[in-house]
Amino acid sequence: xxxxxxxxxxxxxxxxxxxxxxxxxxxxxxxxxxxxxxxxxxxxxxxxxxxxxxxxxxxxxxxxxxxxxxxxxxxxxxxxxxxxxxxxxxxxxxxxxxxxxxxxxxxxxxxxxxxxxxxxxxxxxxxxxxxxxxxxxxxxxxxxxxxxxxxxxxxxxxxxxxxxxxxxxxxxxxxxxxxxxxxxxxxxxxxxxxxxxxxxxxxxxxxxxxxxxxxxxxxxxxxxxxxxxxxxxxxxxxxxxxxxxxxxxxxxxxxxxx
Amino acid sequence: xxxxxxxxxxxxxxxxxxxxxxxxxxxxxxxxxxxxxxxxxxxxxxxxxxxxxxxxxxxxxxxxxxxxxxxxxxxxxxxxxxxxxxxxxxxxxxxxxxxxxxxxxxxxxxxxxxxxxxx
Numbered sequence: 001x002x003x004x005x006x007x008x009x010x011x012x013x014x015x016x017x018x019x020x021x022x023x024x025x026x027x028x029x030x031x032x033x034x035x036x037x038x039x040x041x042x043x044x045x046x047x048x049x050x051x052x053x054x055x056x057x058x059x060x061x062x063x064x065x066x067x068x069x070x071x072x073x074x075x076x077x078x079x080x081x082x083x084x085x086x087x088x089x090x091x092x093x094x095x096x097x098x099x100x101x102x103x104x105x106x107x108x109x110x111x112x113x114x115x116x117x118x119x120x121x122x123x124x125x126x127x128x129x130x131x132x133x134x135x136x137x138x139x140x141x142x143x144x145x146x147x148x149x150x151x152x153x154x155x156x157x158x159x160x161x162x163x164x165x166x167x168x169x170x171x172x173x174x175x176x177x178x179x180x181x182x183x184x185x186x187x188x189x190x191x192x193x194x195x196x197x198x199x200x201x202x203x204x205x206x207x208x209x210x211x212x213x214x215x216x217x218x219x220x221x222x223x224x225x226x227x228x229x230x231x232x233x234x235x236x237x238x239x240x241x242x243x244x245x246x247x248x249x250x251x252x253x254x255x256x257x258x
Numbered sequence: 259x260x261x262x263x264x265x266x267x268x269x270x271x272x273x274x275x276x277x278x279x280x281x282x283x284x285x286x287x288x289x290x291x292x293x294x295x296x297x298x299x300x301x302x303x304x305x306x307x308x309x310x311x312x313x314x315x316x317x318x319x320x321x322x323x324x325x326x327x328x329x330x331x332x333x334x335x336x337x338x339x340x341x342x343x344x345x346x347x348x349x350x351x352x353x354x355x356x357x358x359x360x361x362x363x364x365x366x367x368x369x370x371x372x373x374x375x376x377x
Contacts, residue, residue, distance in 0.1 A: 011292050050293045087289045091306040093346070106287055107298040110309035134331070134347060136306075136339075 001026050001192050002047060003159060007056035009042050010134045018044045018216040019056070024160075024209075029186065031192040031203050032159065034213035035216040040163055041083055042214070047194065048079035048162045049104075059108045068102035074104030079163035082142065083155040085149050092149050092209025094140070095120055095133040117153075128175050142169035150178055154185060161185065167202060203228065203250040228252075262297060272366050273310035274331065275301035276349035277342040282310045294345070304342070310347040314367050315356060319348035 001132065002024045009017040016039045024030060034040050045051040047058060049070040058065040060073050078101065088106050089097055099108040112120075125148040129140075131160050137145060146169050153161060161182075167175050186206070197203060203210070203224070210227035212219040214241040219236050220227055228250055230243045242253040262284060270282045277316075278301065279351050287307065295374035301308040322328060323345050330347050334340040356362045 009292075045294065051290050051292075055267040084289060088287060089307075091304055092308075096307075096309075105298065106289075106296050106324065108309060134343065136343070 001028075003059045003062075003180065003239055004043075004047065005057050005059065007043075007046065007053040007058060009039075009046055009051065010054045011042075015219045016060045016216055017053075019044070019049070020209065020216075020218050021056075022218060022221065024192055024194060026159075026190045026192055028209050029037045029189075029207045030195070032196045032213060033198075033210060033218055034196075034219075035070075036198075039216040040213055041081065044079070044081065044162050044164050044194065044196060046139045049076060050079065050084065054128070064122060071104040074154055075102070077160040077162055078158035079164075080146070080149045080164045080166050081162075082146055082154045082168060083164065084151060085152075086145070089137040091138055092135040092138060093133070094124065094129065094135055096183055097148055098124065098133075098151045119156055120151065123128070123155060123233060124148075126181060127151055128174070143171055143174050144172055147174065147178065150181065154181060159191055161191075161193045161195075164188060165196050167197070167199070179211075187227045200250045200252050205245075205248045260332065266299065268365065269310065270299060270318075272312065274316050275304055275308050276311040276315050276346040277301070277306075277308070278303045279313075279316050279345075281303070282308060288297060308340055310333045312366050315340075315349050316345070317351055319345045322348055 004020055004021045004022040006021050007017060008015060008019055027179060032040050042051065044071060046053050049065060050068065059084055063069065095117070096108040099112040100106055100117060102112065102116060108216060121130065121133055124130055127150065129144060129147055131142065134142065137148065139149065146166065150166065166178060170178060186193070205224065207224050208221065210224045211221040212232070214225060219234055228243055231251060233243050236243050239254055242255070244251050270284065273282060274285060275282060275341050280301055280303040282299050282301060285295055286295050288295045299309055300306070313355045324343060328348065329340065329342050330338065330343055330344050356367070361368055
């Protein structure tokens with residue numbers, strides 16, 4: 001579905017992503033795991049069509065992603081990143097933000113019809129935000145904002161979800177609501193997902209693959225059970241760790257973390 | 259939004275922000291200083307991406323709010339912001355009515371179809 005070929009992304013003189021090659025196929029659900037500042041968010045922005053690359057290429061079903069087709073890809077994929085959208089949205093009404101997902105732009109541009117509005121409101125209701133659709137984005141809590149962004153990503157039933165720490169800021173009920181929506185979305189065949197997380201409890205066998213990212217490079221990629229084993233994670237963290245799976249839940253113990 | 263079309267330019271010239279009634283402009287919204295941006299219609303006063311409404315509709319909505327102290331957002335403190343949000347809400351309702359009655363075309367309000375009253 002999406003292929004990154006030796007992509008490099010610079011921030012001024014600093015290379016944030018170095019020669020990353022990555023292939024994500026249909027029905028694959030990836031965890032992207034890495035320490036703070038390793039370039040995960042930047043890589044996701046590029047894969048979501050919101051940031052150009054300095055070198056290499058991103059291809060969608062074999063077609064290079066470029067200025068002409070980036071909007072089309074943004075409509076086919078759903079991107080959730082509070083660190084990204086918080087730079088774009090302040091006082092925009094929640095409903096406009098959700099509807100903007102249909103067009104691959106930041107703004108709704110007034111094109112939504114009754115059916116789209118009803119769908120957006122239904123999604124917001126499912127996420128417990130039924131009474132908030134007219135409110136400005138900046139009057140919502142961070143967890144509520146995260147739900148709005150998820151509704152924006154899901155409204156057009158995308159083929160792929162690109163999620164940058166999707167559970168950040170959510171309370172226990174919010175996490176369940178979001179997980180339920182994601183599970184529902186994943187039921188359909190052919191859908192793929194990339195999700196960034198720092199939390200082991202979010203890494204479950206529902207994900208099929210994992211990528212470990214370090215210093216702007218993909219350190220290891222593969223099936224989730226192969227990537228999250230003691231040997232790989234110890235090499236990745238440069239510390240001896242014990243990795244185990246209990247009832248489908250990943251556990252990483254770092255006996256000597258100092 | 260995508261490429262700026264002639265219709266967008268006409269809309270910017272003709273319409274206003276449905277919250278504050280201020281002018282619209284095209285703004286490059288930069289979300290990444292190293293190469294990520296989109297062009298969107300924008301209200302500088304409200305600092306928001308804004309598609310706007312016809313000025314006549316805004317004037318009607320603002321007059322209604324003024325006359326009836328209409329408040330859709332009961333749980334908000336009544337201040338300038340809630341008044342603007344109420345105006346925007348009414349603009350949507352009036353805009354829908356105008357559209358349903360065939361009073362809005364591609365170039366905005368079809369004045370020939372309107373009865374003569376001061377908006």
